[in-house]
Amino acid sequence: xxxxxxxxxxxxxxRRLFRFLRTVQGLGAFALxxxxxxxxxxxxxxxxxxxxxxxxxxxxxxxxLPMFLFVAAALGLVVIGQAVSWLTRVGAINYLGTIMVIVxxxxxxxxxxxxxxxxxVGTANVVDLGTxxxxxxxxxxxxxxxxxxHYFVAPRVFGMAVGVFSLTVYLILGAxxxxxxxxxxxxxxxxxxxxxxxxxxxxSGLDFALLAVKTGLFGFIIxxxxxxxxxxxxxxxxxxxxxxxxxxxxxxxACVLLDAVxxxxxxxx
Amino acid sequence: xxxxxxxxxxxxxALEMRGATVTAMADPGTILLEGVDWSVAxxxxxxxxxxxxSGKTDFLLMTGGLTxxxxxxxxxxxxxxxxxxxxxLGERLQLSMVFDEAKxxxxxxxxxxxxxxxxYHRNLTVxxxxxxxxxxxxxxxxxxxxxxxxxxxxxAWRKRVGLARALMLKPRVLLLDNPLLGLDxxxxxxxxxxxxxxxxxxxxMEGRPTTLVVTTHDFRPWQGVGRQFAVLKDRRFVVLGxxxxxxxxxxxxxxxxxxxxxxxx
Numbered sequence: 001x002x003x004x005x006x007x008x009x010x011x012x013x014x015r016r017l018f019r020f021l022r023t024v025q026g027l028g029a030f031a032l033x034x035x036x037x038x039x040x041x042x043x044x045x046x047x048x049x050x051x052x053x054x055x056x057x058x059x060x061x062x063x064x065l066p067m068f069l070f071v072a073a074a075l076g077l078v079v080i081g082q083a084v085s086w087l088t089r090v091g092a093i094n095y096l097g098t099i100m101v102i103v104x105x106x107x108x109x110x111x112x113x114x115x116x117x118x119x120x121v122g123t124a125n126v127v128d129l130g131t132x133x134x135x136x137x138x139x140x141x142x143x144x145x146x147x148x149x150h151y152f153v154a155p156r157v158f159g160m161a162v163g164v165f166s167l168t169v170y171l172i173l174g175a176x177x178x179x180x181x182x183x184x185x186x187x188x189x190x191x192x193x194x195x196x197x198x199x200x201x202x203x204s205g206l207d208f209a210l211l212a213v214k215t216g217l218f219g220f221i222i223x224x225x226x227x228x229x230x231x232x233x234x235x236x237x238x239x240x241x242x243x244x245x246x247x248x249x250x251x252x253x254a255c256v257l258l259d260a261v262x263x264x265x266x267x268x269x
Numbered sequence: 270x271x272x273x274x275x276x277x278x279x280x281x282x283a284l285e286m287r288g289a290t291v292t293a294m295a296d297p298g299t300i301l302l303e304g305v306d307w308s309v310a311x312x313x314x315x316x317x318x319x320x321x322x323s324g325k326t327d328f329l330l331m332t333g334g335l336t337x338x339x340x341x342x343x344x345x346x347x348x349x350x351x352x353x354x355x356x357x358l359g360e361r362l363q364l365s366m367v368f369d370e371a372k373x374x375x376x377x378x379x380x381x382x383x384x385x386x387x388x389y390h391r392n393l394t395v396x397x398x399x400x401x402x403x404x405x406x407x408x409x410x411x412x413x414x415x416x417x418x419x420x421x422x423x424x425a426w427r428k429r430v431g432l433a434r435a436l437m438l439k440p441r442v443l444l445l446d447n448p449l450l451g452l453d454x455x456x457x458x459x460x461x462x463x464x465x466x467x468x469x470x471x472x473x474m475e476g477r478p479t480t481l482v483v484t485t486h487d488f489r490p491w492q493g494v495g496r497q498f499a500v501l502k503d504r505r506f507v508v509l510g511x512x513x514x515x516x517x518x519x520x521x522x523x524x525x526x527x528x529x530x531x532x533x534x
Contacts, residue, residue: 045389047397136372139294142335143366144386144434145358151389 056159072174080179097198113168114218122226129230130240161219284309290339305506312478316495318526323501325484365440371431373419380415425456442480
């Protein structure tokens with residue numbers, strides 16, 4: 001005999017599912033509209049939009065470099081330094097390159113860069129755009145015949161995609177160098193040439209290509225989700241904080257799901 | 270078939286609404302005005318009055334093409350009002366809007382705010398637009414504020430920035446949402462004088478009379494400036510006519526709009 005599900009529980013689940021589907025539909029539509037605007041208007045009003053895009057690259061890239069160097073040093077200690085030390089003790093130092101590439105280049109580097117950018121820039125996107133929306137700046141742009149997606153969203157998407165890619169590269173390089181330094185401090189008998197030879201041997205052209213695609217997509221997803229929650233709904237100022245929380249949660253989920261897709265791609269190839 | 274094709278007289282109108290329904294921008298399900306019949310000839314100066322919450326701003330947003338009418342027809346120079354169609358951008362830029370409390374971009378300077386529509390639509394740098402922006406800043410007495418950000422300015426000056434921005438592309442129709450709200454007598458005088466000049470044909474507009482629609486909650490300052498008056502009451506748009514007809518109207522709502530306590534604007 002089947003246990004009847006409480007009506008309220010079914011309602012709750014149904015409502016959650018419906019809301020989830022509505023969000024996915026909204027995000028998908030917003031992403032497609034943004035892509036369409038970025039393609040069709042890539043040269044339109046370039047003297048207004050390109051400086052905004054450069055500003056976003058600076059905001060999501062250059063200005064975060066000191067923080068990323070610190071995180072790279074920490075990542076080197078946590079992952080590489082300890083891995084080198086333990087691999088040496090069990091006599092498996094030959095696997096170092098493979099482990100480094102899998103852990104740092106393919107997984108942790110892009111994911112950590114994306115999460116840090118979400119925290120530093122993505123949340124600011126929701127607050128900025130939510131406030132702009134609540135204060136009527138979107139209506140002003142529309143009244144002036146300016147496409148809000150072109151003016152507000154396209155530069156952020158470009159900046160975020162470039163930012164995640166660049167910072168991931170810095171993070172990986174920093175982590176590899178600092179990891180060796182930590183290993184050196186622990187007096188692990190590994191020459192720099194051997195260390196970098198192993199790393200180079202474990203890397204393939206596919207790693208570079210997928211790293212670029214993956215980090216670009218992370219940046220795209222984070223920018224789309226945060227801009228959507230800031231812009232696409234009629235927000236009041238008091239709703240901005242809720243929108244920020246929703247955007248962060250959905251960005252994390254979307255990035256992890258995308259990461260899972262790339263794991264499958266790596267396994268296939 | 271367009272209104273112009275079906276009705277030759279409509280082609281000569283700047284704005285025309287027939288049985289239009291105005292809905293709230295924040296909640297399109299909420300109807301604020303029904304059955305709006307309104308004809309605005311080029312060069313007209315309309316003053317639309319209404320108490321707070323009567324739907325003045327939403328009426329103006331619909332007039333500005335930022336929301337669609339819930340039902341009915343709305344034509345702009347004989348054609349359907351351009352909303353966001355890219356191929357009708359040129360027509361859309363014939364209409365501009367000055368928002369209540371200006372709604373400026375706080376991260377841009379005054380000069381950048383004013384030049385934004387020009388720079389965007391003509392693909393100019395800030396320096397490239399400067400030659401066209403300076404005269405407008407002088408005209409609106411904003412030259413000394415050019416490099417300031419709006420946060421450093423009083424409301425009266427921010428409103429002028431909003432006006433200058435709306436005039437940057439020399440529109441044929443200008444909509445102003447409660448432009449005198451919160452201004453002192455000196456600034457009110459400046460606005461009334463300037464709008465009067467625009468209506469008659471200002472040199473900045475190359476002498477062409479600008480079609481003006483302003484909203485207000487007090488008719489009195491507009492005596493001798495506005496030429497046509499209307500009032501929003503009980504979800505209806507009621508055309509009153511000239512100032513003499515406003516004065517002669519026995520309607521309670523109109524009397525309220527004429528008897529607002531001095532100093533409340």
